[in-house]
Amino acid sequence: MYPSLNSNKMFFYFILFLSTLISISSNSWLGCWVGLEINLLSFIPLISNTNNMMSSEASLKYFLTQSIASINFLFFILLKLMWMKNFMLNNSISILINSSLLMKMGSTPFHFWFPNIIEGLSWFNSFILMSWQKIAPMILLSYYFYSKFIIIIIIMNSIIGAIGGLNQSSLRKIMAFSSINNLSWMLASLLISENLWIFYFMMYSFLIMILCLLFNSMNLFYINQLFFFNMNYGIKFLFLINFLSLGGLPPFLGFYSKWIIINFLIFNNFPMVCFFLIMMSLIILFFYIRIIYSSFLFNNLNLKWISIKLKNKQLFFYTLSSLISIFGIIFSTFFFM
Amino acid sequence: MWMSSICFIWGVFFFFLSLFMFYWVIYLMMNNIVYFLEWEVISFNSVKIEMGVLFDWMSMLFMMFVFLISSVVILYSKSYMSSELNLNRFIMLVIMFVLSMALLIISPNMISILLGWDGLGLVSYCLVIYYQNIKSFNAGMLTALSNRIGDVLILMSISWMMNYGSWNFYFYLEFMKNDFEMLVIGGLIMAAAMTKSAQIPFSSWLPAAMAAPTPVSALVHSSTLVTAGVYLLIRFNYLFIDSYIINILLLLSGLTMFMAGISANYEFDLKKIIALSTLSQLGLMMSILSMGMGDLAFFHLLTHAMFKALLFMCAGLIIHMFNDIQDIRYMGGISLYLPLTSLCFNIANMALCGIPFLAGFYSKDLILEVVMMSNLNLFVFFLYFISTGLTVFYSFRLSMYLMVGDYNLMSVYNLYEEDYVMLKSMFILLVMSVVSGGMLVWMIFPYPYMIYLSLNMKLMVVYVSLLGGLMGYLVSVMKIYSLNKFIITYKLSSFLGVMWFLPNLSTYGLNYIFLSLGGKMFKNLDMGWIELYSVRGISLILKKNSIFYNFFHMNNFKIYLFSFIMWMVMFLFMLII
Numbered sequence: 001m002y003p004s005l006n007s008n009k010m011f012f013y014f015i016l017f018l019s020t021l022i023s024i025s026s027n028s029w030l031g032c033w034v035g036l037e038i039n040l041l042s043f044i045p046l047i048s049n050t051n052n053m054m055s056s057e058a059s060l061k062y063f064l065t066q067s068i069a070s071i072n073f074l075f076f077i078l079l080k081l082m083w084m085k086n087f088m089l090n091n092s093i094s095i096l097i098n099s100s101l102l103m104k105m106g107s108t109p110f111h112f113w114f115p116n117i118i119e120g121l122s123w124f125n126s127f128i129l130m131s132w133q134k135i136a137p138m139i140l141l142s143y144y145f146y147s148k149f150i151i152i153i154i155i156m157n158s159i160i161g162a163i164g165g166l167n168q169s170s171l172r173k174i175m176a177f178s179s180i181n182n183l184s185w186m187l188a189s190l191l192i193s194e195n196l197w198i199f200y201f202m203m204y205s206f207l208i209m210i211l212c213l214l215f216n217s218m219n220l221f222y223i224n225q226l227f228f229f230n231m232n233y234g235i236k237f238l239f240l241i242n243f244l245s246l247g248g249l250p251p252f253l254g255f256y257s258k259w260i261i262i263n264f265l266i267f268n269n270f271p272m273v274c275f276f277l278i279m280m281s282l283i284i285l286f287f288y289i290r291i292i293y294s295s296f297l298f299n300n301l302n303l304k305w306i307s308i309k310l311k312n313k314q315l316f317f318y319t320l321s322s323l324i325s326i327f328g329i330i331f332s333t334f335f336f337m
Numbered sequence: 338m339w340m341s342s343i344c345f346i347w348g349v350f351f352f353f354l355s356l357f358m359f360y361w362v363i364y365l366m367m368n369n370i371v372y373f374l375e376w377e378v379i380s381f382n383s384v385k386i387e388m389g390v391l392f393d394w395m396s397m398l399f400m401m402f403v404f405l406i407s408s409v410v411i412l413y414s415k416s417y418m419s420s421e422l423n424l425n426r427f428i429m430l431v432i433m434f435v436l437s438m439a440l441l442i443i444s445p446n447m448i449s450i451l452l453g454w455d456g457l458g459l460v461s462y463c464l465v466i467y468y469q470n471i472k473s474f475n476a477g478m479l480t481a482l483s484n485r486i487g488d489v490l491i492l493m494s495i496s497w498m499m500n501y502g503s504w505n506f507y508f509y510l511e512f513m514k515n516d517f518e519m520l521v522i523g524g525l526i527m528a529a530a531m532t533k534s535a536q537i538p539f540s541s542w543l544p545a546a547m548a549a550p551t552p553v554s555a556l557v558h559s560s561t562l563v564t565a566g567v568y569l570l571i572r573f574n575y576l577f578i579d580s581y582i583i584n585i586l587l588l589l590s591g592l593t594m595f596m597a598g599i600s601a602n603y604e605f606d607l608k609k610i611i612a613l614s615t616l617s618q619l620g621l622m623m624s625i626l627s628m629g630m631g632d633l634a635f636f637h638l639l640t641h642a643m644f645k646a647l648l649f650m651c652a653g654l655i656i657h658m659f660n661d662i663q664d665i666r667y668m669g670g671i672s673l674y675l676p677l678t679s680l681c682f683n684i685a686n687m688a689l690c691g692i693p694f695l696a697g698f699y700s701k702d703l704i705l706e707v708v709m710m711s712n713l714n715l716f717v718f719f720l721y722f723i724s725t726g727l728t729v730f731y732s733f734r735l736s737m738y739l740m741v742g743d744y745n746l747m748s749v750y751n752l753y754e755e756d757y758v759m760l761k762s763m764f765i766l767l768v769m770s771v772v773s774g775g776m777l778v779w780m781i782f783p784y785p786y787m788i789y790l791s792l793n794m795k796l797m798v799v800y801v802s803l804l805g806g807l808m809g810y811l812v813s814v815m816k817i818y819s820l821n822k823f824i825i826t827y828k829l830s831s832f833l834g835v836m837w838f839l840p841n842l843s844t845y846g847l848n849y850i851f852l853s854l855g856g857k858m859f860k861n862l863d864m865g866w867i868e869l870y871s872v873r874g875i876s877l878i879l880k881k882n883s884i885f886y887n888f889f890h891m892n893n894f895k896i897y898l899f900s901f902i903m904w905m906v907m908f909l910f911m912l913i914i
Contacts, residue, residue, distance in 0.1 A: 061894060068898055072905050092912040096905060103901055110904075112890065112897040160886070167883040283879060 008045070015042035016132070023136040029077040032140050033070065036104065039136060040066040047125055058120030065113040069103035076100065094146040098153075105137040107183055108156040115164070115176040123216035126172055130179040130212075131205040134186070138197065142190045150187055155276045157184035162283035169223045171215060174287065175208065178246065181284050185261055188273055192264045203257035207246045210321045214238060217314055226295040235310070238322045240292045245325040247285035253328030343428045344415035348762075351408030351435070358401035365394045366780065373445070375505075385503045391445040395635065398781070399442050399568060402639050403561055405769070406646045407435040409762040410556040416758035417552055417653055427467065431556065434460040438561045442568065445507035447495045454491055454533070454565065458484035461562050464553045465546050473548035479844060483542040487532035487566070494525040510575040523576045526569060527586055534566030534619045537589045537596065541840035543616050547608040551653030554608060559615050559649050560642030567622045567638055574631035587627040591720035594620025596837050598727030602734060602812065603834030607652050607663045610735055613836075614689060615645055617724060624721070625704045628711060632781065637700035639777055644688035644696055644770035650763050651682040655739065658752050665735065669742040674752035679740055681763045686736050688770045690729045690802060699774035701725070705798050706788045722797060726805035733809025741813075 019042055023035025040063065048059040076096045084093065099110070106114035118126050141150075161181025168174050182204050189196040214235075220226060226239075245252035258281065265274040310318075324331065365371070372392035379386045411431060418424055437456025444450050458481060466477035497518055498504050506522075513519040530536075535543040546558050557563075570577070570586075577583040597616035604610045618641050626634035655671060655678065656663055672679040688695035691702055708721050744750070754760060823830050832838065868874075 064894075064898060068901065072901075092908050096908050096912070099901075099904060099908070110897075110901050112892070113894070115890065116894065163879065163882050163886050164890075166879055167887055 024139040054120035058117045073100040101137040118176040127212040154184045158280040162280040200257045243288040247288045348412035355404035362397045389446040412762040414552045447504035465549045476545040476548035480542040487529040490529035494522045530566030541843045544612045555649035559645035571631040583627045590620045590623030594724040601731040640696040644685040647766040648685040665738040667746045672740040696774035699778045726801035729805030730809045737813030
């Protein structure tokens with residue numbers, strides 16, 4: 001679970017985090033582009049693993065997609081500079097810049113690389129890809145976007161995330177499609193304000209962090225592994241809670257962020273977007289429940305010779321996080337006294 | 338062994354409770370006192386939910402009779418249910434029944450009445466299905482659902498009463514009498530009482546409930562449960578004086594009385610005959626009540642409780658002797674073998690017919706004479722008197738079938754009175770069915786009714802009774818070829834013999850509509866287009882689309898990148914053009 005404490009890797013992690021900060025805090029488009037490029041180049045060595053062919057394939061795919069997106073981004077920011085100077089007008093240029101950024105974050109019409117690549121990554125890298133790697137493109141998107149275009153993208157994201165994940169048996173692909181669905185929520189929060197986006201993004205990162213750590217610590221990659229594993233009932237319960245929370249079932253923490261976004265969407269007159277987001281998150285919730293429900297209730301084999309042992313320290317961490325995930329809404333009310 | 342059995346303990350306990358109640362009746366009557374205790378459970382926005390307890394002579398007297406009958410019945414069960422494994426459960430059910438009846442009797446509050454009322458319905462269901470066969474399940478379901486209608490009506494009247502701020506109807510009866518809402522409440526209460534007392538649209542459950550064990554019938558279906566409706570209406574009696582809705586009750590209860598009297602003559606099941614006679618007497622109580630004479634109804638309720646419980650207990654003993662056969666055509670000549678039982682049976686029957694100076698005489702004769710004194714139309718008048726004749730008719734027929742003639746069951750058989758447990762408990766009621774009429778008429782009427790009639794009118798009761806007795810005798814000695822003549826009037830007989838088709842009406846008549854409608858709904862909606870357009874349809878669409886979508890992921894990575902470039906180029910051209 002914990003990334004190996006290889007000094008090279010630590011270096012690249014450092015650059016990865018720093019480059020995102022460069023990208024989001026620069027005051028020119030070129031600086032943003034530079035940050036994105038550094039980010040891409042630092043993530044490649046983190047992905048690639050000489051022992052695993054899948055990961056090198058993934059690193060190559062990642063490089064190709066991101067670099068093509070970056071080229072287009074560079075091209076269009078230069079074009080924009082030439083034609084429009086520093087005016088921000090909503091026209092096709094904004095759509096083009098937005099498209100390249102959407103490609104980078106793996107949003108819908110250009111999302112095909114995303115489940116493809118994530119299939120070759122470890123759980124930790126998947127977590128990085130699903131959370132941290134989205135920061136820079138999204139912040140850049142928030143600077144300059146064409147809202148009608150983004151609304152269409154939001155609706156497509158929510159539909160594709162729900163439909164695509166329905167038929168998957170790989171947990172990483174399921175998480176990838178759920179990430180696409182959650183991207184629609186994040187884009188919807190970007191429409192309203194950046195603070196809302198930060199709120200949603202932090203909640204989402206927290207929830208998928210727990211899940212990714214849990215999957216990683218048990219080496220779970222496919223649904224059928226959940227049935228065979230000789231898992232403690234409590235650990236299954238952790239899965240259930242966190243999946244329900246991620247799906248946004250009301251008493252849990254995941255509902256909180258979605259609730260706030262629904263609230264703001266309705267205040268800002270986006271009822272149709274809101275409708276699609278809610279309906280599709282129902283489908284998402286359905287396949288989350290389907291993952292855990294069958295292993296929880298119907299179909300669990302107990303193999304004697306494979307048993308999962310978690311270290312006490314890990315278990316403490318997971319249960320604490322899950323506790324926050326369960327009672328987060330109640331805890332959060334204490335902050336407003 | 339006998340002293341420590343549950344029947345003995347509870348029987349004696351209820352007997353002493355009954356004596357205690359008797360003391361209170363005397364005390365409250367002599368001093369003309371009413372005790373009213375009230376506990377405010379919750380007060381909510383000027384609506385108070387209260388548990389009220391009303392101790393006046395009426396509730397105490399009724400409680401005394403209920404406790405006496407239940408003590409006797411519990412003692413009787415010791416012998417009647419002696420081979421029952423779950424005797425404790427049976428006695429507990431009976432005790433629960435008695436307690437909910439007591440709750441009903443003493444509460445002047447709609448909500449606490451509902452508690453008692455629901456308790457009666459529930460426990461009577463448990464008692465009717467006690468033998469756990471298909472017949473008793475069906476009977477129990479019919480009983481429970483008929484009573485459930487009354488529960489719902491009482492609930493509705495509770496919701497109507499919320500405007501008054503409290504559910505103590507006792508205070509509002511006279512005060513709110515001209516209020517429209519009180520009229521609605523009165524109508525609902527009247528209908529609820531009709532379900533419990535098995536008046537005409539709802540009367541099919543009472544004979545069906547004879548599937549219960551006989552002690553239960555003696556307690557539940559003769560004197561307590563079925564009179565709960567009458568008692569409730571007696572409590573609401575102020576409301577109904579000079580009210581037009583009560584005329585409906587007068588008509589229906591008169592018809593019930595008539596219908597039950599006729600059906601009893603067609604019936605050959607011993608318990609069902611007695612049940613139908615109960616129904617007839619309930620009709621009598623209800624009709625005199627709906628003419629405004631609540632005290633007479635109450636009087637008849639009490640005396641009737643005594644002799645009807647006795648009649649049921651005798652019937653139970655006879656059924657025991659006859660190997661659990663209830664058909665009176667197998668019986669006959671039991672006066673030679675079961676003299677004491679026959680004594681009790683005949684006295685109870687005569688009390689039912691109103692033979693002078695037995696219990697029924699005082700109440701029935703008074704009721705009929707008051708009816709003759711009052712301002713009535715001819716139809717109701719005839720209903721009363723034909724029904725009185727019919728009562729004597731079926732009572733004599735029953736007595737003749739049982740007591741006179743040959744023993745009809747098996748050739749070698751020895752009848753004997755099994756033990757003294759049943760007989761002793763019957764003797765208590767025997768005494769009561771002889772003396773209770775006189776005792777009560779002196780006790781509860783502070784001044785006598787003034788009756789002033791011409792000679793023929795005065796003798797009217799005697800005429801119809803003698804005629805009924807004669808017919809009862811003639812019917813019972815009818816030979817088989819005379820009975821076959823009934824085939825000529827087959828349609829009429831089948832109409833009159835099955836309670837005017839009421840059982841069919843309240844079982845198939847209701848079930849058929851809803852079951853067929855429900856079947857159609859199930860077929861067309863649940864299994865049809867609701868399934869297609871909601872649950873199954875959505876999942877089908879999602880599944881298809883998901884499979885279709887996965888097709889995109891089978892493409893080459895090159896094509897993804899190319900499509901992105903094409904998208905960009907397309908927008909770029911749009912930009913340039």
